[in-house]
Amino acid sequence: METHDYPGRGLSLSQLIFALNEELKRFAYSPISTLDAASQLERDATTALANIREWRTSFVHFNRIPADILSLIATNLSSQLFLRKGEAYASTLLERAKGSALDVFIHRDVPLGTTTLIHPHAQQIRYLEFSGNRWQDVETFSEANSRQLPLLRTLTINNSNFSNLRNHLDIVTAPSPPLFRSSIDLEEFDIRPENQCTASHLLNFLRASPTLQTVDVHIFVTVELRSVPQETIVVLPNVKTSSLHVADSYAKRIYDVAACISCPVARSTSLTHDTYECHMNPDMEVFTTPVLWNTILHQYTASPIERVKLEIKYSEDEDITCFLTFRSSDATFVYSNFKLTSMGMDDADLPMPHEEMAWKVFTQALKIIQYRHLLSHVKRLHIENRVAMSDAPEMLRAAEQVPILFNLLGPLDELTIHGCDLHTFINAFLDRPRLGNSKPIVFPHIETLVILNPSMEIDETECLKAIVELA
Numbered sequence: 001m002e003t004h005d006y007p008g009r010g011l012s013l014s015q016l017i018f019a020l021n022e023e024l025k026r027f028a029y030s031p032i033s034t035l036d037a038a039s040q041l042e043r044d045a046t047t048a049l050a051n052i053r054e055w056r057t058s059f060v061h062f063n064r065i066p067a068d069i070l071s072l073i074a075t076n077l078s079s080q081l082f083l084r085k086g087e088a089y090a091s092t093l094l095e096r097a098k099g100s101a102l103d104v105f106i107h108r109d110v111p112l113g114t115t116t117l118i119h120p121h122a123q124q125i126r127y128l129e130f131s132g133n134r135w136q137d138v139e140t141f142s143e144a145n146s147r148q149l150p151l152l153r154t155l156t157i158n159n160s161n162f163s164n165l166r167n168h169l170d171i172v173t174a175p176s177p178p179l180f181r182s183s184i185d186l187e188e189f190d191i192r193p194e195n196q197c198t199a200s201h202l203l204n205f206l207r208a209s210p211t212l213q214t215v216d217v218h219i220f221v222t223v224e225l226r227s228v229p230q231e232t233i234v235v236l237p238n239v240k241t242s243s244l245h246v247a248d249s250y251a252k253r254i255y256d257v258a259a260c261i262s263c264p265v266a267r268s269t270s271l272t273h274d275t276y277e278c279h280m281n282p283d284m285e286v287f288t289t290p291v292l293w294n295t296i297l298h299q300y301t302a303s304p305i306e307r308v309k310l311e312i313k314y315s316e317d318e319d320i321t322c323f324l325t326f327r328s329s330d331a332t333f334v335y336s337n338f339k340l341t342s343m344g345m346d347d348a349d350l351p352m353p354h355e356e357m358a359w360k361v362f363t364q365a366l367k368i369i370q371y372r373h374l375l376s377h378v379k380r381l382h383i384e385n386r387v388a389m390s391d392a393p394e395m396l397r398a399a400e401q402v403p404i405l406f407n408l409l410g411p412l413d414e415l416t417i418h419g420c421d422l423h424t425f426i427n428a429f430l431d432r433p434r435l436g437n438s439k440p441i442v443f444p445h446i447e448t449l450v451i452l453n454p455s456m457e458i459d460e461t462e463c464l465k466a467i468v469e470l471a
Contacts, residue, residue, distance in 0.1 A: 359394035
């Protein structure tokens with residue numbers, strides 16, 4: 001039997017077991033055996049077994065961690081505290097947590113008495129999440145711990161009710177002092193209000209959080225902007241990732257909010273707007289003005305825009321999605337995503353037919369990217385349109401925007417036309433133009449032209465002839 005050194009006894013494991021067995025035999029057959037001797041033997045055997053278990057435990061990797069490192073684990077691993085589990089649970093966990101970091105989850109059903117248990121431990125909070133709380137409750141917690149949240153890194157306000165008597169739509173005021181002003185090292189902010197959202201709340205909080213690295217805002221309610229002074233810009237000097245998602249019937253609001261924020265070193269910015277087709281009318285502007293778009297891009301990118309990608313897709317559920325992607329020369333991305341959901345409604349119940357809506361969105365997107373200052377450094381342009389050919393006036397308007405766009409472009413390294421109906425690009429070169437007698441498009445110098453999966457109801461030979469003439 002292989003032996004191992006046994007600490008403290010100088011005996012191998014096999015020697016120890018053999019000695020215990022021999023002592024037991026000698027005692028059992030001894031005529032002078034006494035109860036005290038038996039008790040002593042039992043104590044020796046118990047001690048030996050305890051030492052064996054300790055020795056065996058020493059082979060577990062966790063138990064080999066040095067004590068000075070082991071003592072740091074509690075302060076670097078967060079204890080999750082769900083206050084909705086009750087006051088007794090919260091008190092027990094806080095007592096056991098000692099000085100370790102805390103991940104605290106506060107639900108709207110949590111009694112005030114339970115929430116106040118956290119206040120003496122506020123310095124330990126690293127992650128703080130409010131779920132369904134009244135905005136007044138969020139402010140109260142912030143004020144009670146206004147100077148005691150130095151460890152807080154992530155703040156999440158999820159489905160919270162932003163409306164109350166003090167901050168009603170007609171008398172909107174920003175919180176004073178600013179929310180969580182002591183959280184000078186806050187790195188991530190995620191907010192998803194349940195109903196009325198005032199932009200002043202959001203902007204004042206961001207202004208008081210200069211160390212933020214990630215901002216994630218989801219607003220599926222009406223955004224109130226009247227309380228925001230004109231030309232307000234909140235600079236977030238450390239944000240690397242920014243996301244703003246708004247769902248309401250007024251598309252322009254997302255760009256108004258985005259224009260109030262500047263993230264000069266961000267690597268990725270996402271602006272997403274959702275709405276329903278029943279809310280869209282023929283006069284609705286899906287995107288903001290080209291001038292404001294150009295301003296937004298300057299606030300979120302440090303280098304000129306080098307690539308532009310426009311995609312419009314039409315799903316089987318008749319949802320319309322439009323993506324605008326801008327990439328700067330230092331690989332910074334700004335994404336704009338507009339989604340129009342049909343909710344299964346028939347064309348007869350909509351302000352305008354599905355295909356006409358899709359072409360309207362495409363037309364407005366073309367107008368956005370044809371701003372001269374925006375295009376001055378663009379070298380790669382990708383246009384993708386998967387909406388079927390239509391006789392709707394909106395398609396004719398889109399065809400009118402294409403030559404305007406190319407007249408503003410300088411030399412291109414690459415032009416990609418993906419899934420598009422080529423009538424909008426080569427109509428003037430066809431023997432039988434589908435879109436009337438439009439003027440030829442004056443293309444800039446193009447190093448590489450890529451045409452993928454074109455969509456055309458036209459003779460293939462005539463199509464190739466037109467493309468060759470274009471080239």
